[in-house]
Amino acid sequence: MNVWTELPFARNLRDRRFQALAAALLLAGLAMVAPPLPLTRSGVSVLAVVDITGSMNVRDYTRDGRPASRLDIAKAALRTLLPELPCGSRLALALFTERRPFLLFAPIEVCADFAPLDGAIAGLDWRMAWEGDSRIASGLHRAITMAGELDTDLLFITDGQETPPLPANGIPPFEGMPGAVRGLIVGAGGYSLAPIPKFNDRGRETGFYAESEVQQENRFGPPPADAESREGYNPRNAPFGGAAARGEEHLSSVREPHLKALAAQTGLAYAHLDGPDLRAPLLAAATPRPLPGRLDPRPFLGAAALALVLASFLAGALRARLTPFTPSRTS
Amino acid sequence: MTPLLASLGAATPWLLWLLPLAGLPLLLSVTRRSPVASVAAAPEDPVSSGLRIALTAAGMLAIGGLVLALAGPYRAGERVTRTGIGAQISMLIDRSGSMNETFAGRQPSGAEESKAMASRRILRDFVGERAHDQFAVTAFSTAPMLVVPMTDRHDAVRAAIAAIDRPGLDYTNVARGLGMALSQFGAGAPGVSRALLLVSDGAAVIDPRIQAQLRAEFTKVQPNLYWLFLRTKGSPSIYDKPAGEDTPQAAPERHLDLFFKSLGVPYRAFEAEGADAVAGAVRQIEALERDPIPYTEERPRRNLTGWAYGLAAFGLLLLVLAKLAETDFLRRPVRERDAAAAGPARATPKKAAA
Numbered sequence: 192m193n194v195w196t197e198l199p200f201a202r203n204l205r206d207r208r209f210q211a212l213a214a215a216l217l218l219a220g221l222a223m224v225a226p227p228l229p230l231t232r233s234g235v236s237v238l239a240v241v242d243i244t245g246s247m248n249v250r251d252y253t254r255d256g257r258p259a260s261r262l263d264i265a266k267a268a269l270r271t272l273l274p275e276l277p278c279g280s281r282l283a284l285a286l287f288t289e290r291r292p293f294l295l296f297a298p299i300e301v302c303a304d305f306a307p308l309d310g311a312i313a314g315l316d317w318r319m320a321w322e323g324d325s326r327i328a329s330g331l332h333r334a335i336t337m338a339g340e341l342d343t344d345l346l347f348i349t350d351g352q353e354t355p356p357l358p359a360n361g362i363p364p365f366e367g368m369p370g371a372v373r374g375l376i377v378g379a380g381g382y383s384l385a386p387i388p389k390f391n392d393r394g395r396e397t398g399f400y401a402e403s404e405v406q407q408e409n410r411f412g413p414p415p416a417d418a419e420s421r422e423g424y425n426p427r428n429a430p431f432g433g434a435a436a437r438g439e440e441h442l443s444s445v446r447e448p449h450l451k452a453l454a455a456q457t458g459l460a461y462a463h464l465d466g467p468d469l470r471a472p473l474l475a476a477a478t479p480r481p482l483p484g485r486l487d488p489r490p491f492l493g494a495a496a497l498a499l500v501l502a503s504f505l506a507g508a509l510r511a512r513l514t515p516f517t518p519s520r521t522s
Numbered sequence: 523m524t525p526l527l528a529s530l531g532a533a534t535p536w537l538l539w540l541l542p543l544a545g546l547p548l549l550l551s552v553t554r555r556s557p558v559a560s561v562a563a564a565p566e567d568p569v570s571s572g573l574r575i576a577l578t579a580a581g582m583l584a585i586g587g588l589v590l591a592l593a594g595p596y597r598a599g600e601r602v603t604r605t606g607i608g609a610q611i612s613m614l615i616d617r618s619g620s621m622n623e624t625f626a627g628r629q630p631s632g633a634e635e636s637k638a639m640a641s642r643r644i645l646r647d648f649v650g651e652r653a654h655d656q657f658a659v660t661a662f663s664t665a666p667m668l669v670v671p672m673t674d675r676h677d678a679v680r681a682a683i684a685a686i687d688r689p690g691l692d693y694t695n696v697a698r699g700l701g702m703a704l705s706q707f708g709a710g711a712p713g714v715s716r717a718l719l720l721v722s723d724g725a726a727v728i729d730p731r732i733q734a735q736l737r738a739e740f741t742k743v744q745p746n747l748y749w750l751f752l753r754t755k756g757s758p759s760i761y762d763k764p765a766g767e768d769t770p771q772a773a774p775e776r777h778l779d780l781f782f783k784s785l786g787v788p789y790r791a792f793e794a795e796g797a798d799a800v801a802g803a804v805r806q807i808e809a810l811e812r813d814p815i816p817y818t819e820e821r822p823r824r825n826l827t828g829w830a831y832g833l834a835a836f837g838l839l840l841l842v843l844a845k846l847a848e849t850d851f852l853r854r855p856v857r858e859r860d861a862a863a864a865g866p867a868r869a870t871p872k873k874a875a876a
Contacts, residue, residue: 198847198848198849203848204846209846212841216835216841219584219587219831222591223832291689295661295670296669296678296681296682296684299681303677304675306675307678310671311671314671321664322692490594493588493592496838503552504550505550
């Protein structure tokens with residue numbers, strides 16, 4: 192007589208706990224062989240342009256309890272951003288000074304080439320600047336053109352301090368199409384005025400700029416509307432008035448109204464740099480680009496299997512509470 | 523054993539806090555309970571207790587294995603240092619405005635190639651030809667710019683080279699560029715072949731004070747120096763002696779060459795007056811820089827999740843078989859049970875009774 196014929200298979204097969212365990216076994220088996228599923232994720236492709244002009248040396252941030260310059264914080268923000276971008280995202284890096292961006296490298300993939308990318312960002316220095324001017328509006332317009340050529344979005348980090356100051360007729364016109372290149376202008380710097388450090392020709396810091404050392408008013412182009420009321424005004428010989436301009440151009444704060452006006456003119460978004468977090472505003476402003484991704488199905492299969500196994504063990508406890516308890520042999 | 527344990531890790535370690543759940547089978551069982559008046563009435567049966575222990579272990583294995591698998595166990599990767607053929611090459615590239623002109627000194631039109639475009643095309647092929655070369659890219663015009671630090675990621679280097687034919691800047695300030703290109707070598711391993719490749723279409727006077735600094739730096743780093751001079755048609759050659767006074771201001775190219783020769787490092791100048799000559803020079807440099815170089819190879823970490831699922835599946839298989847072979851002796855007529863007890867495979871029905 193065969194014992195197998197006597198087992199109540201039909202009843203065992205109907206047992207819920209058997210079914211749960213069999214399903215768990217199936218799931219665990221699947222998890223052993225399941226290949227990753229192809230999936231489309233969204234990443235970004237960004238041209239980061241970093242302002243390295245003199246006003247970015249203003250130390251109006253604090254990091255680890257010590258004053259930090261705007262450039263330091265901008266670099267830290269970019270370096271924090273890198274590992275937070277989805278793999279497959281690409282980043283190009285350019286410097287801004289004078290009136291144009293200078294492309295250091297074309298877009299690089301952020302995961303595989305993380306080390307050189309991180310090193311290049313760490314190496315950014317104000318000493319790389321080739322001229323002292325800081326015509327941000329022109330620089331931004333050209334950066335937008337450059338981002339368009341590279342087929343990337345734009346991340347423009349600047350404090351908005353124009354040197355020389357903008358002429359009386361305001362921001363130069365934007366020749367491109369607003370919104371054709373998407374991106375983000377990041378305003379670096381505190382909201383209160385701070386002195387700008389001065390460096391000698393060997394790169395050593397020698398103090399701060401004084402009021403008389405920087406151009407306080409742009410006297411190119413037509414004079415401002417109030418020029419006639421200025422002292423010593425003469426339409427031919429002194430169209431800007433007779434006195435030297437006074438102002439606060441030797442001090443610097445983040446010029447948010449100017450940057451917001453530029454953002455509105457060019458169809459970009461604006462965010463203030465509040466310490467190293469750029470990910471959320473950037474991802475909101477940038478074009479999502481489809482990237483091939485992979486989804487590992489194993490955690491889902493495994494979690495379902497675990498839930499089934501735990502349920503079948505706990506179901507035993509539940510039933511034991513409903514039926515009279517029988518102590519089993521302990522040996 | 524200790525290094526093996528140290529190299530183990532989990533992708534989401536906090537999930538390991540669920541591991542105590544694996545103790546659940548010690549308290550509970552998946553088998554059906556049968557009311558029995560007194561277990562003590564049944565005779566002592568070692569097979570039954572053995573089965574009970576086996577099933578408890580199977581349950582623990584199933585739960586523990588699944589928890590472990592969810593945490594994503596892995597054996598950490600390691601870095602292995604090997605030796606290949608290659609060199610550390612620090613490229614110093616002129617980004618002054620004149621690089622955007624052709625070799626004939628004109629703005630490129632039609633199919634004409636500017637000096638920057640030619641060097642971009644040729645250098646891009648040069649990078650990545652040998653897997654173990656390491657490159658650093660420095661650009662210079664008025665100021666030196668660190669573009670890419672020394673790296674073996676050739677994609678990144680090629681991306682940097684892709685940018686060199688964009689409009690250049692003002693001047694050719696070679697001295698500070700040389701300083702930064704030298705600093706790109708870093709401490710480095712001893713015995714590595716180092717090459718500094720200067721690509722420029724002009725030269726500048728090097729301040730005597732900086733000359734002394736550069737000399738000291740070159741002596742310290744000891745690189746092989748290559749100067750790829752992209753000569754514009756009609757402009758003076760490196761080897762031309764000026765007709766008038768022979769001063770650095772009158773013939774900066776010649777005096778830069780003399781300065782390089784006086785450095786006491788292996789030095790070669792290539793004067794290229796066209797894209798073909800540039801390609802030839804780059805090939806020669808490649809042939810010269812054939813030395814062993816240590817490089818690190820990243821051995822990827824091994825994912826052990828599959829093994830954990832395997833363990834869990836094994837435990838589950840035992841449980842499923844036990845459930846399939848489960849029987850309730852109380853439900854069956856007594857004579858059949860007696861018959862089964864007398865049968866050869868007495869153990870199986872006993873599982874449930876244990």
